[in-house]
Amino acid sequence: GAVVSQHPSRVICKSGTSVKIECRSLDFQATTMFWYRQFPKQSLMLMATSNEGSKATYEQGVEKDKFLINHASLTLSTLTVTSAHPEDSSFYICSAEAGGGATDTQYFGPGTRLTVL
Amino acid sequence: DAKTTQPPSMDCAEGRAANLPCNHSTISGNEYVYWYRQIHSQGPQYIIHGLKNNETNEMASLIITEDRKSSTLILPHATLRDTAVYYCIVRVAVGNEKLTFGTGTRLTIIP
Numbered sequence: 001g002a003v004v005s006q007h008p009s010r011v012i013c014k015s016g017t018s019v020k021i022e023c024r025s026l027d028f029q030a031t032t033m034f035w036y037r038q039f040p041k042q043s044l045m046l047m048a049t050s051n052e053g054s055k056a057t058y059e060q061g062v063e064k065d066k067f068l069i070n071h072a073s074l075t076l077s078t079l080t081v082t083s084a085h086p087e088d089s090s091f092y093i094c095s096a097e098a099g100g101g102a103t104d105t106q107y108f109g110p111g112t113r114l115t116v117l
Numbered sequence: 118d119a120k121t122t123q124p125p126s127m128d129c130a131e132g133r134a135a136n137l138p139c140n141h142s143t144i145s146g147n148e149y150v151y152w153y154r155q156i157h158s159q160g161p162q163y164i165i166h167g168l169k170n171n172e173t174n175e176m177a178s179l180i181i182t183e184d185r186k187s188s189t190l191i192l193p194h195a196t197l198r199d200t201a202v203y204y205c206i207v208r209v210a211v212g213n214e215k216l217t218f219g220t221g222t223r224l225t226i227i228p
Contacts, residue, residue, distance in 0.1 A: 032213040044218040093160045103149060103210035108160035
């Protein structure tokens, strides 16, 4: 199956700092990547859809100026949490869409656990 | 709006077949049924997907009823490593459609 990586896997930062998370599709090109957030004991919630070469589409209630998304190439999307606060502590997961066949399938990265002190 | 309904939890004995049901009575004609699972503190893992015919791969089998209003994911010989939350999701299979996760079924494999 297709492989998606994320870096870092875990990050701890101080309140007010910014954190960048990278998502890479390792063996396929992805014109579209997705960013999810998961709080403890809850399901995944889509934050935004990242399209290569264009602006991301954010879900309702997600602040685009706080969660900056850049999809500069067909294998890399980044999520930057700006001015992080303790309430931003969560598990951030990306996925990349692998297409080219009759159907598309999203493959997920291993996730990044963010802790804001 | 939830498009799928799954039981919140299930147990299965190790070595037995695990049958996970999913109801999707409002599925549209161009929507596929996708199954993912999430092992604790990991990203979701793709398992299988199908439109109307039964599907099988190295991980599982997917049985979709003729009216497509429900489906069953079958893990033929469950192991302890199959303990996870299993998500049944319906979506259009092209056009970069987003996945909407419900609460899934927490499957526990009992030794």
